[in-house]
Amino acid sequence: MDVLSDRSNAVLEDLAEATDTEAAARQEATQARTDLVALEARLAIARAVVRDWVFDVYSGGGGDSDIVGMFDAMKSDDERVGDPLGDLSYLTDQRTRALQEVRVLTAEQVRLTATAEQAEATATTARAKIARTKAELDGLMAAQREKIGALRKAQMAEVDKAGPIAGALVGARSPAARRAAERLRAALTLAVVETAHVGKPCTDDSGAYPNGMFPTKALCAVWGAPGERLAPRAAAAFSAMSKAYAAQTGTPLCITDSYRSYAEQVSVKGTRGRFAATPGTSRHGLGRAVDLCGGVDDFGSAAHRWMRQNAPLYGWFHPSWAEAGGSLPEPWHWEYAG
CATH class of the missing domain: 1.10.287 (Helix Hairpins)
Structure with missing residues (x-):
């Protein structure tokens, strides 16, 4: 995997x-x-x-x-x-x-x-x-989705095996327990056939705007992250990914930074110096990059590992320069390829 x-x-x-x-x-x-x-x-x-x-x-x-x-x-x-x-x-x-x-x-x-x-x-x-x-x-x-499906089917089989024991322990013969068991099975079955569905962007405006100079109408809000905006397709893909993450963890992906205007890029450059991109060249200025928190900003965390395994399914990737052995290690920085 x-x-x-x-x-x-x-x-x-x-x-x-x-x-x-x-x-x-x-x-x-x-x-x-x-x-x-x-x-x-x-x-x-x-x-x-x-x-x-x-x-x-x-x-x-x-x-x-x-x-x-x-x-x-x-x-x-x-x-x-x-x-x-x-x-x-x-x-x-x-x-x-x-x-x-x-x-x-x-x-x-x-x-x-x-x-x-x-x-x-x-x-x-x-x-x-x-x-x-x-x-x-x-x-x-296709291969990755097939692998995920196989793993989830194996997980469902293990749940089925443990079902009788769990039922005996918690009185699973009651109608409420049986309904709960059915809901669990339905959720697992749905997870098996889920294929990283990405919804329609909030706008079809895909104009070639200068870096950091996107008009408001060319940006879309990100689900579960108030105030954060991305280019339309990037926002749709990230929102779908965040919903999948929330379904498994209970919380959406945590974002500290998304689209940056040119003025914001100048400010970041002034604060971070050589650790920030030259204003007008950052992929944040194209609405196709995010900085994440909530554990993803730690190379060794389960959240970062989840992103490594699932982000590609939604068109998001971790650039080589930001890897642990890269020229500027940034576990929090992710980019959209679409």
């Missing part, structure tokens, strides 16, 4: 990384394409200036037309042209700048095109990895 849980945790972390990589690459490609459109408009203007110049040169008698024009300007009367050489200098400078701008903009066009194509290739590769990772995860989840 532990092997399955650990592998599921690792695969979920890979999935979260691939999802972030794809999103960043898509955003970079979109920005590069947008910049290309604006650049091509500027390039068209610069090329038009150069094209008109070339046309004037050839229609005016070939490559010597500019020289002829200069002599003509020098012969002009002051009354007709206030500064003939200045005007000619201005036109020459304008053409030189146009040629230089064409060269610069063309180079930038090549760079932006390469950037967009590379970002699109990265996004495609990440998407393929996401598909492979999800396929592996589906297999792991």
Whole structure:
């Protein structure tokens, strides 16, 4: 069971990384394409200036037309042209700048095109990895649920074996005792077929908001944790997990921190220093991370072990850097991969 849980945790972390990589690459490609459109408009203007110049040169008698024009300007009367050489200098400078701008903009066009194509290739590769990772995860989840079902069936069998003895001790032949026994059996049977059902999110708003700048309408409350909010799918998954935990322990999962606005991230960074993420990079700012209490914040506790075995069933994982042997051990920190 532990092997399955650990592998599921690792695969979920890979999935979260691939999802972030794809999103960043898509955003970079979109920005590069947008910049290309604006650049091509500027390039068209610069090329038009150069094209008109070339046309004037050839229609005016070939490559010597500019020289002829200069002599003509020098012969002009002051009354007709206030500064003939200045005007000619201005036109020459304008053409030189146009040629230089064409060269610069063309180079930038090549760079932006390469950037967009590379970002699109990265996004495609990440998407393929996401598909492979999800396929592996589906297999792991099925195996883990089957294992949990087998364990619960074994537990129910043990309860059945102990039933007659318990009945003799507490007078199980009474109607009340029999009803209690039936309720126990029904609860155990339900537990066997339970498959980590996650309800519908409070909103379908899944916009790509900047880190720490989610509007209220893009966040959902978390069951059993007043004041805590997460991104819609993360909130739905965590709430379902917390209800499963409460069904077994009597209390929901304890949360100390969930979504953090950018201002809150700045405050945390000021308090915790190097032990906190740079503001604008924390997964708390995406509404996809929680800090837990109530025993989960202790690597050796039963609550932490419960999370290790059950969190992957709901799409939540404990990142490798936060493991006991990681770069920054944080038993309380958990992230959503969806």
